[in-house]
Amino acid sequence: MNDDVCVEREIELEGSAAELWELVATADGWRQWLVDDAAIEIEVGGVGEVVDDTVHRHVRVVQVEPERSLTFHWWEHDDPSSVSEVVIGLVGLPGGGCRVHIVERPLQPLAFARSTQQSMWEVRACLLALSVHARARV
Amino acid sequence: MSAEPVAGDALDVLFGALADPTRRQLLQRLLANGPATATVLAEPLACSRQAVVKHLQALEAAGLATPERVGREVRYRATPERLASAVGWLLDAGGSWDRRIDRLRGRNQPTRNRR
Known part of the structure; x- marks a missing residue:
């Protein structure tokens, strides 16, 4: 697993954990914010498919703690190596509202879809941009 | 070929390593000229071999170079x-998550937003 490569987001919303759980742990809820379309039963071991910005993904539900957290794995239909783990956590706030914490991390070493040569040019472009930025600050 | 994880908070470590002009120069030379020793890399620089080794170790920690x-x-x-x-x-x-968070926010009125 790529322990240190992850995307993490957090947002505090109005509403109770029970209310937000409907958005987190039902296919209808997923269609309202997570993906364009979803066909899955959100239960441990549940498998299904979603359409995410035209990308078809397989989904497998790993862990469900009602009103607290949902863990699932998903991967692109034609690329099992793209599997990543998503954990969505909910924490009720003392003053009302709920904190939603989301982490996604790849479970396989990141694939090299691009050629090494192209990667090198991307790195060169990155270095050039940083050099220009550094000069602009002088 | 496997990819080593980029250590720490990935982008912070990555761009932290690249924020130093000497490290960028070292990386550019490695890209342009291929593998080199710290001694060779230190020759045109106004710093010691030991300093270059430390810079190279920072690049290594960020996954940008390997010994x-x-x-x-x-x-x-x-x-x-x-x-x-x-x-x-x-x-x-x-x-993708930024867009999803925006949609989730649209379903609700946020009290605060972080990260």
Whole structure:
């Protein structure tokens, strides 16, 4: 697993954990914010498919703690190596509202879809941009 | 070929390593000229070999260079594949989650937003 490569987001919303759980742990809820379309039963071991910005993904539900957290794995239909783990956590706030914490991390070493040569040019472009930025600050 | 994880908070470590002009210069030379020892890399620079070694170790920690033992020498090789794959994934996934968070926010009135 790529322990240190992850995307993490957090947002505090109005509403109770029970209310937000409907958005987190039902296919209808997923269609309202997570993906364009979803066909899955959100239960441990549940498998299904979603359409995410035209990308078809397989989904497998790993862990469900009602009103607290949902863990699932998903991967692109034609690329099992793209599997990543998503954990969505909910924490009720003392003053009302709920904190939603989301982490996604790849479970396989990141694939090299691009050629090494192209990667090198991307790195060169990155270095050039940083050099220009550094000069602009002088 | 496997990609080593980019250590720490990925982008912070990555761009932290690249924020130093000497490290960028070292990485550019490794990309342009291929693997080299710290001694060779230190020659045109106004710093010691030991300082160059520390810079190379920072690049290694960020997944941007890797040491290779050749006989009695240790040569450093640029590993831009790791940078490209890690940054590509982080940017793609991060952008997707930003859009999802926006939609989730649209379902609700946020009291505060973090990260």
